[in-house]
Amino acid sequence: MNFNYLDYVETTDLSFGVKEKMWITFLGDKNKDIVDNLLFKKENNFITINYSKITNKNKDKLRKLIGYVSFSMLDIFLGERISDELAYNLESLGTNKKEMKEKVEEIANSYKIKNIDKSPTELNLSEKIKLSFARILISNPKVLVIDDIIKLLDKSDLKIVLKNLKNYTEKGGIILNFTTEIEETVLGDEIIITDKEKIILSGKTISVLNEEKLMKRLGYNLPFIVLLNKYLKDYELIENYILDYERLVDAIW
Amino acid sequence: MVIKFDNVTYKENIMTPLEKTYIKNLSLIINENKITSFIGDSESGIYKLGDLINASSYVTSGKIKVLNYINDGRTIKKVNILRMNVGLVKLNKDEMLFNKTVKDELEFGIKYFKYKTEKKSVRVPDALKLVGLTSDYLEKNIKDLTLSEIRKVSLASVLIFNPSIIIIEEPTYGLQNKDREDLKKLLTMLKTKYNKTIILLTKDTDFIYGLTDEVFIMNKGSIVSHGGKELLENEDLINTYNLKAPEIIRFINYANKKNANLTYTSNILDLIKEVYRNAF
Numbered sequence: 001m002n003f004n005y006l007d008y009v010e011t012t013d014l015s016f017g018v019k020e021k022m023w024i025t026f027l028g029d030k031n032k033d034i035v036d037n038l039l040f041k042k043e044n045n046f047i048t049i050n051y052s053k054i055t056n057k058n059k060d061k062l063r064k065l066i067g068y069v070s071f072s073m074l075d076i077f078l079g080e081r082i083s084d085e086l087a088y089n090l091e092s093l094g095t096n097k098k099e100m101k102e103k104v105e106e107i108a109n110s111y112k113i114k115n116i117d118k119s120p121t122e123l124n125l126s127e128k129i130k131l132s133f134a135r136i137l138i139s140n141p142k143v144l145v146i147d148d149i150i151k152l153l154d155k156s157d158l159k160i161v162l163k164n165l166k167n168y169t170e171k172g173g174i175i176l177n178f179t180t181e182i183e184e185t186v187l188g189d190e191i192i193i194t195d196k197e198k199i200i201l202s203g204k205t206i207s208v209l210n211e212e213k214l215m216k217r218l219g220y221n222l223p224f225i226v227l228l229n230k231y232l233k234d235y236e237l238i239e240n241y242i243l244d245y246e247r248l249v250d251a252i253w
Numbered sequence: 254m255v256i257k258f259d260n261v262t263y264k265e266n267i268m269t270p271l272e273k274t275y276i277k278n279l280s281l282i283i284n285e286n287k288i289t290s291f292i293g294d295s296e297s298g299i300y301k302l303g304d305l306i307n308a309s310s311y312v313t314s315g316k317i318k319v320l321n322y323i324n325d326g327r328t329i330k331k332v333n334i335l336r337m338n339v340g341l342v343k344l345n346k347d348e349m350l351f352n353k354t355v356k357d358e359l360e361f362g363i364k365y366f367k368y369k370t371e372k373k374s375v376r377v378p379d380a381l382k383l384v385g386l387t388s389d390y391l392e393k394n395i396k397d398l399t400l401s402e403i404r405k406v407s408l409a410s411v412l413i414f415n416p417s418i419i420i421i422e423e424p425t426y427g428l429q430n431k432d433r434e435d436l437k438k439l440l441t442m443l444k445t446k447y448n449k450t451i452i453l454l455t456k457d458t459d460f461i462y463g464l465t466d467e468v469f470i471m472n473k474g475s476i477v478s479h480g481g482k483e484l485l486e487n488e489d490l491i492n493t494y495n496l497k498a499p500e501i502i503r504f505i506n507y508a509n510k511k512n513a514n515l516t517y518t519s520n521i522l523d524l525i526k527e528v529y530r531n532a533f
Contacts, residue, residue, distance in 0.1 A: 027429075029399055031399065032399045032400070071345075072347075119271075121271075122271060122273070124295035124296050125295040125300070126294065126295035127295065148400055148426075148427060151426060151457075152344075152423070152426065152456075154294040154295050154296075154456070154495050155294070155492075155495050155496060155497050156294075156495055180400065180401060180427050180428060180429050182429075182430055183500075219429050219430060219431030219432070220429060220430050220431070221430040224459075224500035224501065224504075224521075225500065225504075227521060228504060228521065228525075231521070231522075231525045232525070232528070235525065235528075235529050237528065237529065237532055245503060245504050245507045246507055248504075248507075249504075249507045249508045249510075249511055249513070250511070252508075252513075252528065252532050253508065253511040253512070253513050253532065
């Protein structure tokens with residue numbers, strides 16, 4: 001049985017649907033417009049949830065289910081301490097004190113945020129990005145919109161965030177990752193590439209990445225490990241794609 | 254030698270509970286006409302180096318010599334000329350762009366600093382052309398630009414003064430692959446044809462591997478290692494400081510553990526040819 005949780009239709013050949021547990025990578029010059037529309041920055045009839053339209057009157061419905069993480073929001077803090085910052089979302093949903101305290105401790109643990117009593121302004125860039133994921137995902141939104149931020153995480157923080165994002169999708173969350181970093185496509189199940197007001201390519205990650213010629217014409221390389229696999233397969237050194245360096249090396253030598 | 258750090262320490266919020274030391278007793282020399290990269294994680298202090306070199310921030314102790322200027326904590330005379338000669342492209346667009354249109358932004362510096370240039374009408378579109386944008390971007394509003402366009406306009410706003418030193422924070426953030434290749438070509442051309450000194454402050458080891466002449470690895474405000482691009486081939490060293498080695502190096506290292514005997518290269522086609530020869 002097929003149903004679309006969230007549907008986005010714009011009048012200029014730009015439409016897609018998302019289902020639960022999906023992670024979609026968006027590439028292309030329409031990224032900014034799509035994000036603005038998802039955040040309902042201007043009036044539009046482009047989005048439906050379970051086939052019911054979102055309009056200006058019920059746009060709060062959309063706002064409640066979408067979480068947004070971006071560079072521009074990194075320095076905007078609503079709490080004096082990190083624990084307040086994390087609790088903010090839960091507080092506005094009317095969660096009781098005991099549950100809030102438990103959830104804040106739980107999420108600080110899973111994101112390895114150490115001193116939650118200090119001010120969030122003291123954090124460095126990567127820690128701030130980690131905090132912005134934690135403070136949004138603590139209230140478990142249905143959809144998470146990531147606006148070109150994963151690349152700036154330190155290596156250790158990236159591991160932690162990816163583990164939590166994987167958890168989030170396994171429990172039914174939807175991730176829409178708008179990015180310019182081609183390597184991030186291997187994290188997701190599907191890719192949507194926009195070019196000049198249209199969706200040019202969309203589909204499962206590996207199938208889209210197989211369209212090497214079209215991608216190249218649009219200005220995209222392949223992620224390194226995929227390109228490597230492609231060449232090795234062309235030279236008949238491997239039979240199938242192996243997207244893990246250790247196993248790939250074992251297959252050749 | 255064009256930039257010299259002499260036992261520089263840089264702290265912020267001194268004498269308050271929020272005091273933090275970003276750079277500790279740093280001494281180094283950055284050579285002219287080279288591409289030098291500083292790599293490190295968010296706690297390493299690399300993002301403060303640009304501000305110190307172009308005197309947007311003053312040292313807490315020690316001395317920085319840049320061109321003919323000295324930054325030792327005291328006010329610098331004619332600091333505007335220093336800032337025009339040391340172009341800094343920050344990561345945060347709000348620290349770079351604040352005018353309405355692209356044209357206003359590019360012309361702003363010329364008007365404000367009373368920069369004497371023969372043909373303003375040529376400089377401005379030329380700066381855009383260098384970063385790969387056409388003249389029709391002049392009339393566009395900055396708030397309507399995509400992230401990659403914003404980063405290109407930020408770079409153009411610095412190139413317009415023809416600085417002799419160009420510092421870029423996270424040069425590849427927001428740029429697609431084709432734009433990154435163009436940026437590589439631009440930086441190499443600025444170095445060789447126009448004799449500029451380029452400094453990159455980044456975590457992106459893939460981008461700098463085939464490009465940089467010198468590498469400094471920073472950790473908690475100090476230099477922990479310094480050398481050429483072969484530093485990036487030492488995966489254990491890179492991993493110790495919370496950085497990721499270039500993807501091509503990671504593959505080569507895995508392969509060499511199995512005695513594949515591959516040589517380090519930044520070109521994937523050369524790598525594939527070697528794998529083909531060695532695997533048989």
